[in-house]
Amino acid sequence: MPALNKMRKKKDQYKEVEALKVTQEIRIRFNETDPLGIVWHGNYITYFEDGREAFGREHGITYLDVHASGYTTPIVKSECEHKLPLRYGDVARIETTIVDTPAAKMIFRYKIFDANNSLACSGETIQVFVDANGDLSLNMPDFFEEWRRKVGLPT
Numbered sequence: 001m002p003a004l005n006k007m008r009k010k011k012d013q014y015k016e017v018e019a020l021k022v023t024q025e026i027r028i029r030f031n032e033t034d035p036l037g038i039v040w041h042g043n044y045i046t047y048f049e050d051g052r053e054a055f056g057r058e059h060g061i062t063y064l065d066v067h068a069s070g071y072t073t074p075i076v077k078s079e080c081e082h083k084l085p086l087r088y089g090d091v092a093r094i095e096t097t098i099v100d101t102p103a104a105k106m107i108f109r110y111k112i113f114d115a116n117n118s119l120a121c122s123g124e125t126i127q128v129f130v131d132a133n134g135d136l137s138l139n140m141p142d143f144f145e146e147w148r149r150k151v152g153l154p155t
Helices: 003-012 044-060 063-068 142-150
Strands: 022-027 075-082 091-100 105-113 120-127
Touching: 003 044, 044 063, 044 075, 044 091, 044 105, 091 120
Parallel strands: none
Antiparallel strands: 022 091, 075 120, 091 105, 105 120
C-alpha cells in the first residue's frame, strides 16, 4: 500500500489553476448513447476534448496556435472515472482546468456534471510537445513559456 500512496502524492503534487477554469455546456445527442439510452463510455473522452478546445479558445492556446508554433501535442495518457450515467437529451456541464507543472507537458483535469449538478465523470489527460520533425521536446517550447507568462503561471 505505501507504493500506491507515493503514486497518489506524486500525481497530486501539482495543483489545478482554478483561475483558468473553463465551463461549457453540452447536450447529449442520440448518437452518443448505447441501446439503453445512456452515454457510451468512450464518448466521455470526446467530451474532454470539447472541454480542452473550449479552454484553448478562451485562453489563447488552441490546437491551431500550437501548430502555428511548429508543434503538436499528442495525448500520451488519459484517465476517466465514471460516477453517474448521462442520458440522451441531458444537458451536462464540463469544467476543464489546466494543472501547473514545471514539466514540458500539458495536464488537463475534467469534471462533467449532470443537470442536477452531480458529478457524472472526472478525468485527466496528459499531452506532450512534439516538434515538426516528430521529436519529443524535453523542455518547454518558447511559445508555451510565453503563454504561461501571459496567463500568470511561473516559467
